[in-house]
Amino acid sequence: MAWQSAHAPNSAAAALSQDGAQHRAACAALFRTELLRRVAAIARAIGAGDAVTVASEANALATGAFAFGLAGLAGDALRTERAARDGAMDEVACAFRSLQCGVHDALAALRAC
Numbered sequence: 001m002a003w004q005s006a007h008a009p010n011s012a013a014a015a016l017s018q019d020g021a022q023h024r025a026a027c028a029a030l031f032r033t034e035l036l037r038r039v040a041a042i043a044r045a046i047g048a049g050d051a052v053t054v055a056s057e058a059n060a061l062a063t064g065a066f067a068f069g070l071a072g073l074a075g076d077a078l079r080t081e082r083a084a085r086d087g088a089m090d091e092v093a094c095a096f097r098s099l100q101c102g103v104h105d106a107l108a109a110l111r112a113c
Helices: 001-047 053-066 071-084 089-111
Strands: none
Touching: 001 053, 001 089, 053 071, 053 089, 071 089
C-alpha cells in the first residue's frame, strides 16, 4: 500500500501531462484549420478591396499565432493588419505575400505540437 500511495502522485502527474499534451495537440489541429480559413478570407478580402475585413481577419490570425508561439506568422499578420487599417492596399498585398510564405513553416510547427 505504501508503494502505491507514494507513486500515485507521479501517476496523476503523468496523466495530467498526457492530458495536457493531448489538449495542446487538439488545439493546434483546430488552429491549423483556422489559420487556413483566415488566410483564405484575407485573400478574398484583398481581392474585393475590403480593408476592414483584411484588418479583422489578420488581427485574429495574429492573436492565434502568438498563442502558439508563431512569432513570424504573427508579425506578418500584424503588418498586414496595420497596412489595411491605414488603407494602404499595396502594402497589404506585400505584407500578405510575406504572410503566405510563412504559412508552410507555421503548419509544420503546429503539426509538431
